[in-house]
Amino acid sequence: MKNYLFLGMMSAVVFFNSCSSNDDNEGPNISSEQPQLLLSKVTTVYYDNPSEPETTVSTLSYNNQRQLIKTISEGRASTFEYDNTGKPSKTIYYNPDGTVDYYSSYTYNGDQLTNIKAIYANSDSNRTVTYNYNANGQMTSSTLCQNPECSSPATDTYVYNGNNISSETSTWGGFMTYSNKRDFSYDDKLNPYTNINKYLKIMMGSAYNLSKNNYLVEKISSKDNGVWQQNQTITYSIQYNSSQLPVQVIGTEANGRKYVQYNYEYITQ
Template identity: 70%
Template sequence: MKKYLFLGLMSSVVFFNSCSSNDDNDGTNTPSEPKVLLSKITTVYYDNPSQPQTSTQTLEYNSQGELIKTLSASGTSTFEYSNGKPVKINYYNTNQTLEYYSAFTYNGDQLVNVKAIYTNPDYNRTITYNYNNSGQVISSTLCQSPDCSNPIVDTYAYNGNNISSETSEGGFSFNTKTVFSYDDKLNPYTNINKYLRITMRGAYVLSKNNYLTEKISFKNNGAWEQTQTRTSTIQYNSYGLPVQVISKEANGSLSAQYNYEYITQ
C-alpha cells in the first residue's frame, strides 16, 4: 500500500506529493442502508524499524455524507461542493493560515484537472486526468512548472474494477511499477465522493477492493526489474470493510500498519 495519498486525506502528505469514477459504487447507498464513512486513519510506517513513524488523520462529514474537513498533525483541509461535485479545497497549516487551495475543472461529469493555487504562482501545480471508454482513470499527469518540463505520469491498467498494475515515471522520482492482487471486499474509501477518490492518486483508492500483494519493480537499463514484494493481512468489521491492514516485506519484516475507523449515517 502506498505511503502517499494526497489532497489532505493522509496526514503525512500534501497536494501533489503524493478514485475512480469507474466502479459501480459512486459513494452513495440506497436509503435503507446505513452509509459507512471512513472517520479516522492511523498509519505506522516501519522504514526505520527501531523508530516507527505514526500519523493520524480524522475526517469529518456533513449531514449529506460529504467530506467537509480533514485534520492531521500537518494542518487542516476544508472542502467546498457544487451540486455534489467538489470544486475547491483549502489547505491550512497548523497556525490555521491558508497555504494554498486547489480548484477543480470538469467536462460534464468528468473531472479534467485539479490546480494547486499559491500566492506565489511559481509554486502552482496542475494534475490532469485521462480516461478509457468505461470512465476509468488510465493516466494522470502532474505538472510542477508552467511549461510542464518535468511531468510525473502515472499509468494504470485494469482487471475489472481493480487496477492490476500502476506505473509512475518522470519528474525527479524513481520510476516504479507495481502489480497488485486483491481481496473481494470493498476498500475503506468506498463511500467518499468519487471525484475526491480520483484525486487521491494510487491503486488503493482507485480500485474497488483491497490489495493483498504488491510486486514492485524499478527500471534497470530501461527494463523493469522486480526487487520487492509486499503482502497484506486484513481484518474486517461487520460491514466487510478493513479495520486493520498489516503490510509485510517478503522477508517477514513489517512495512506498515493501517488502522481504519468509521461512522455511520
C-alpha cells in the first residue's frame, strides 16, 4: 500500500523508481529572485493496519540557491551534488549509522536525463534506470535493470493529459510478471514538489512527482488473464494554504476507510 504520492525521493533510496523535462511543468524558475515556498517536511500516515497506523517523516534541506541538498527519512539520509549548470550529478545514500550505502551518478543527453546508475561497493548490486521521452520532452517511461543483462527489468510507463499523468503502468519482470495500472484525475493547483529540480523529480518517479497538479481520484487496476480489472478507488480531499499549495491530503477508499494521510510543511526562501 505504500506506493502513494509519498515523497518519491525516499522510495528511490530503496528502489530507484522513475517532472517532465518540459519547462512549462517545472514551476517557477529556481533562480528567480522572488521568495518561493519550498517543501521542507512530509509526514505520512499509512493505514494498512487501521488499528496500528504507521507514520513516516521526511525532511528536505536546501542551499542558498534553493537546490535540494539533503533529505532524511526514517534515519536514512541522502545528499545531492550538482554540476555548474545546476543539473544533479551525484546522490549519496547513507545508512542509519552514517556510513555510505551507495551512490548514484546521472548521465544527460543535452537537457534530458538519460540514465542514473547506482554504484555499490559490491558491484553485483549495481543497477541502472534508463529514461525515455516524448516529443514534448516529457518522460514517458523508465526501465530499471538490476544486472548487466537486464534479464528481469521493471518498467514504468506514463500517459499524459497536458502537464499531468493520466495513467501510470508498472510492470515487474522475473519468474512471474506482475503489472498494475493507476488512473488519475487532478485539481487545478500546484503540487508540493513544484519548486524541486525537474531532474530530481524524474529520479523520484511516480505520477504525482511528475505531474503539475494534485490527485483527486486514483483508480488502481491489476491484470487478470491479460485483462485490466479495477480493484480499488481512492478519493483525495485536500486542504491548501494561502498560496494554494497542499498542507494536508487525505486518501479514502470507496468503502470509506482511510487509506493514507499526508501533511506538508514549507519554508520560504
